[in-house]
Amino acid sequence: MTIIDTNRIIVALDYPDQASAVQMARQLDPALCRVKVGKELFTRCGPSVVEALHALGFDVFLDLKFHDIPNTTARAVRAAAEMGVWMVNVHASGGRRMMEAAREQLEQVADNRTLLIAVTVLTSMERSDLAEIGLDIDPLEQVVRLARLTQSAGLDGVVCSAQEVAAIRAAIEQPFALVTPGIRPADAEQGDQRRIMTPSQAIHTGSDYLVIGRPITQASTPADVAACIQNDVAAALNARQA
Numbered sequence: 001m002t003i004i005d006t007n008r009i010i011v012a013l014d015y016p017d018q019a020s021a022v023q024m025a026r027q028l029d030p031a032l033c034r035v036k037v038g039k040e041l042f043t044r045c046g047p048s049v050v051e052a053l054h055a056l057g058f059d060v061f062l063d064l065k066f067h068d069i070p071n072t073t074a075r076a077v078r079a080a081a082e083m084g085v086w087m088v089n090v091h092a093s094g095g096r097r098m099m100e101a102a103r104e105q106l107e108q109v110a111d112n113r114t115l116l117i118a119v120t121v122l123t124s125m126e127r128s129d130l131a132e133i134g135l136d137i138d139p140l141e142q143v144v145r146l147a148r149l150t151q152s153a154g155l156d157g158v159v160c161s162a163q164e165v166a167a168i169r170a171a172i173e174q175p176f177a178l179v180t181p182g183i184r185p186a187d188a189e190q191g192d193q194r195r196i197m198t199p200s201q202a203i204h205t206g207s208d209y210l211v212i213g214r215p216i217t218q219a220s221t222p223a224d225v226a227a228c229i230q231n232d233v234a235a236a237l238n239a240r241q242a
């Protein structure tokens with residue numbers, strides 16, 4: 001895929017009900033950002049929240065991070081594509097056969113346009129977290145390894161932290177979408193995120209899409225914060241393309 005659009009922000013609608021998610025979405029402009037539906041919102045509301053966001057004109061990233069045996073994951077990915085979502089994800093640590101099965105299912109969906117990406121190492125994890133699950137390795141090294149595997153399984157990109165973008169770009173062929181959560185404006189709280197970067201730094205280093213939740217959704221004036229981040233992102237994109 002070639003990324004030519006200027007719409008690079010994905011707002012994470014991590015809400016417990018459809019009314020709150022739609023109320024937030026109504027304050028945003030689908031020409032300037034996309035939205036993400038994650039586990040809590042989808043588990044509570046199901047496909048109707050995706051339909052409501054589509055009706056408002058938003059591209060939807062369905063972030064359910066599927067991780068299961070190949071057949072189960074592939075059929076879940078297909079169900080997402082049949083909902084017409086813009087992007088869906090799996091965990092790269094589910095392995096090559098799981099990712100290839102998911103891609104093959106997508107190829108069978110008529111006029112499929114859904115992008116399939118894989119999560120590498122969650123942005124909430126640091127080296128000590130990896131050590132506890134038996135991976136005595138730096139997050140950067142594991143992210144690049146899983147990005148290589150994801151690309152060779154034929155997926156469209158990965159989720160990683162912006163801190164790993166330069167290393168992935170150096171290691172693997174383009175085009176390959178790099179979607180980066182763990183984005184924190186300089187004055188925002190880090191919360192449970194560990195591998196973080198500011199919006200303009202993330203664009204500068206080569207991120208394609210920035211996933212941003214609480215810094216926007218928990219702000220007292222979310223629309224103003226979103227507009228401010230959109231301006232920073234547009235300026236960084238212009239600088240990158242100059």
Ligand SMILES: O=C(O)c1cc(=O)[nH]c(=O)n1[C@@H]1O[C@H](COP(=O)(O)O)[C@@H](O)[C@H]1O
Nearest residue numbers: 012038063121122123159181211212213214
């Ligand atoms: O796949 C994701 O979107 C994701 C992957 C990851 O490694 N880290 C991560 O934070 N996310 C998601 O990105 C969003 C980040 O939200 P905030 O930390 O509130 O900005 C959440 O909805 C997470 O579920």
